[in-house]
Amino acid sequence: MSSPQPNGTTVTVNGHGGSTSLGASTERIQIVDEEKKFTSNLKEQIEKWGLLDSGFGYNIVSVFGSQSTGKSTLLNRLFGTTFDVMDETKRQQTTKGIWMCRGKDMSVMVMDVEGTDGRERGEDQDFERKSALFSLASSEILIVNLWEHQVGLYQGANMGLLKTVFEVNLGLFGKKASDGTSGRTLLLFVIRDHIGQTPLANLQATLTADLSRIWDSLSKPSELKDRQLSDYFDLAFTALPHKILSADKFESEVAELRKRFADKSNPDYLFKPVYHKRIPADGVPFYMEGIWEQVQTNKDLDLPTQQELLAQFRCDEISAVALSEFNEQAKSQKRPVEAGKVVEGLGAMMKDWKTTALTRYDRDASRYHKGVYTRKRGDLISALDATLIPLFLGQLKNLHKSCLVTFKKEMLDGLRGEEYSFADVVGKARRKCEGTFADGAKEAMVEEDTTKWGWEDELALLKEEIGVVADQCRKDETKKMLNQIERNIKKHLSEPVELHLNKASKDMWDEILRSFREVLGKAEAAYSTKAKSFDCTEEENISSLAALSKRAWLVLRAKIDEQTAEPVFLGKLRNHFEERFRYDEQGVPRVWKPDDDIDGAFKKAKDQTLELVPLYSKIAPTDPSLEFELPSESSDVLAGTDEFDFASTLVVFSETKSLELTNKFRKDADAYYVEAKRSTVSSVAQ
């Protein structure tokens, strides 16, 4: 090993710091050091050069040649790079390992490769092979730098190097040459210190002949034995004057050569698209490191595999970046949705996040291996949907809830007031509610595909619940209506019942039942009219009408009870008796005289009055057609009453009660009798 010396200029290895006077954009980096270790800072450096996002819009060029043939000097002149140049007074090898630098004002990555002379690194011949492999796998142009006097020295170091390059190239691109994608490389021979005695054309002819001979001497695999040098390489030749003896000419010709690298419109532009190795700029660090690793471990370098590995790595990375940005966005709406909020415009937001993520992925990842790119895109979509679909379903659930609330409110508003059609109110509320749900659900869909983004099931659930609520409302309304009708029955029964019970005529019950039937008939008609708009089922109508009859009957019974309560009824008996005992047929109060038949009159009036007890004790019309009947077992679900025995409701007074009332009345009557007797005695005495 030689003893490498620091070269005076202050340059930080691996891209930290760097020369300030030249600016960050031409900071250089040692990508492979003397220990043959690959740098871990290449990505950072490419980013600093501003090339990381350039896709395929960059070029890579590297240089080969013996030590101290002015390679670094040439690169610095051509590309404005900052590679170390040998100090004339020390004459030591300067470039160790492999360096890289961005060209000044050019999107070019330039590689300066350690000289291959074997003089100083003789014991380490395979570095030459490794660096050749490495350079060929990525470079579009290989500059082969040599002195004029080296031309034709077939046994010289250069020829050994070229043989290595050719062999390595066959290994790398041999099989792939036919698909034409990435196999081609330009070999640019730069002949230094060209004095001019031998024209360039002659030098070129000599070199070309040498190259053919080398090519022919290669031991090629049998399937590639017919392949020509020109199947893989384009050759270009140029010469530069002596740097010291014709310094001005040297500078001007270097400047001319620079144009062929820098200026796309130059007819001799060197970076032809066909040489590009199609590694996206952001994949270069991973790709190069992978290549170097393979080269180091002496494994067969299989470029398609390397490209696929690169694609997997990069597509994963790109996908992860897109996904994390997406997750950040999605997180903002996760909480509100989980808290039950219907998020306005959620669908538009979700579409936007998804499109942004995919656009981002496509922009960077589509440059990589198609198959890998497509597969990883599918994975990304699944990951995005795995976040979006729960949001979508959450939104549907919340929408469902809020629509149901709206429905209830609409129902309440619609059923306020007297004049409404229940069916209309329900229909309107239902349409509004289902419409709002469908609109919201459609908005929330990220894709048209309803297998993933379906909302019909949720709508079906909502419809079911709307049905339940509507049913409940109808039941409540029916109940309210029945109560209202019952109040009306009470109002209309009150007067006729009082009137007829006061008359105590033989057909009293006929009259009462006639009135009852009339009032009930009207009530039933009122129910039927209203029930039509309720969309009630036949069953519901039957049970409602049954309830109505029973309630009406109970209203009647309550009124009868009120009118036949003991004091009221005894009062009726007293009145009836008085009218007959204390007044004569003309309604004039009687003044009893001693010979009047008080006993006879008393008995008659009393007997007539006592006839009322059996009349009132049972609801019994004289006309049997007026008899009313209710099914005894009918239990009113709406009112929640239990068993009901109709027959017992016809009885106003039980027999015991009748006897008791009779006895009480007798006592009252006796008092009248005694009073009448006394009045005759006193009138006689006067």
Ligand code: GDP
């Ligand atoms: P490298 O080892 O091939 O990178 O060579 P350097 O660029 O470090 O240059 C080695 C020496 O050759 C330096 O002293 C340069 O000044 C000198 N030099 C550079 N270019 C030329 C040239 O075109 N002709 C001659 N004669 N010397 C050169």
Ligand code: MG
């Ligand atoms: Mg050098």
